Amino acid sequence: MIGRTGAEGRDSVTMIVQVARMYHEQNMTQPAIAEQLRISQSRVSRWLKQAVEMGIVRTVVLPPEGVYPELEEQLVRKYGLRQALIVESSGDERSTMWALGAAAATYLEATLTNGARVGFSSWSETLLATVDSMVPLKRRRAESIVQIMGGVGQPAAQLKATELTFRLARIAGGTPMFLPTPGIVATPSAREALFQDPNVVETAAAWENLTDVLVGIGSVTPSPLLQVSGNAVSEAQMRTLRELGAVGDVAMRFFDADGRPIETEFNDLVVGIGVEALLKTPRRVGIAGGARKFEAIRGALRGGWVDVIVTDLMNAQALVADN
Template sequence: MPRPKQEEDLRLLTKVSKLYYEENLTQDEIMERLQLSRSKVSRLLQRARERGIVKITVVSPPGLFPDLEAELENRYHLSEAIVVEARDPQSQSLLSRELGIAAANYLLRTLQDNDVIGISWGTTLSYMVAALQPRPTPGAHVVQIIGGLGPPESEVHATDLCRRLAQLLQCRLTLLPAPGIVDHVEVKEAILSDSHVRHAFNLFSQINVAYVGIGAPTPDSVIMRDGSILSWDMLDDLLKKGAVGDIALRFFDAWGQAIISEVDQRVIGITLEQLRQIKRVVGVAGGPQKIDVIRGALRGRLINVLITDHITASQLVR
């Protein structure tokens, strides 16, 4: 008595699945062995997965967080999230170094010959540049998107970061020859009249990828360390207006909206609205003090790629 068709279908589904997944035969080999067409083999394998005969499980190695990355991407509509393990959550310096290494790997993986790369400033981006391996990309172009902040000899200084990056990529470089913040709006207007400064500003619209740090306005942050960037009165005024953080010294609130302040009027660099026009903005930040700041940047669509640590990522998806 012939077997029922359903039983025969299940037998064939199971046989093809075992040959392909357990015996590692190719679809062409299965085709020859069972006298099936290649399209039939392909359809059978697809049906086996749909019916639960084949169940594929991806086991993540320790230190990798694909589920967290996917949840961040879905919740905040990110192009990509990269989550690294925070091996010592109490050490912001070590965490910044680990995030910098991850950012360097991302930059090298995604680098295109015609990229116009905007760079802000900060400790984590300095670690990113330090971790980069030389990759000659003569068609690329590095652009400084905020004037110099802090001591010019500092490795976190925007000018130094851009120079080092351009040397590693052996590509074109446009610096922004101006301080990042000045004392008076009149001084800013005079600086903006300089042809070299105007040239850098005109390139902002051509940037297709930007790498930015995300700062938290805390007493121990890099913008407050020596008082040369912001005073305590300025910081207090920004906090009263609802500032939770900044990108390139452009402060924003918990929803990623720009804080209009006297400080903002004296900054020489890219604006948050200009940042939103860039196709790919990579935010590199992590640590307990950065959770609300990163969340604000994500809500305001100021970044669309996030590189952070697994503890911060877990808080962001709660």
């Protein structure tokens, strides 16, 4: 990190390098860069000046050690992304999650725009790390922070999902909109009953007008987070998903290796945003890493489930090399 302390000064070296390359090597105008990266033109101008002051821009862009602009650009081109951010990790899954969260926090602090309506997925370690790494923004950046899925797991997970939504809303200055329900229920009729509640109806209506979503990317590896009313999702359900080709999920909407949605009765048990509303959101930020997430991340990118990816170096290299 460089520059001033606090959220407004936590300028990411990675993003300064990206802006410098877009301007000096790709001949993009400052307004075009600002539009693509969802940042202000004044921030683009300031970062270009800082790139010169830091010695990054001379006759060519010289990224500091630990920054991978060429690999990020390859990911963007190969998968048609808006942006890719790559972090180094020691290989330990927990440290990887927190490294990803720190990078995502810096990205959001720089790119959240005034009036943003941000959809926020259920509790996960990467989202927890992201919110924990953020500091309160000096200016209001969000109109609302909208929970797009109920809490997945034991009842305590519902409280954690609500708490994270509230914390992000406080950081960004937006109004929180909660979904105080389980993320997965036992029967379709139970789901239908929940969607009769006025609070749920109001939050669900907001899903149609989101400007951004912030999500983790899940794998089909059995996890203690997958619960139904305190009981684990049955192995039969997971086996069905795998037999249908599921490799991962975003907000419990499962997809195959090519990113195609998996059609199954399980969808009728999920209390959360639908596939259509999710995919039409203008910016979809996915945060995921670790060896067991490769197939899930690749499927999410192939299917356009996210258009901004924050991932680790190992996965980024594998994604670029994949045929």
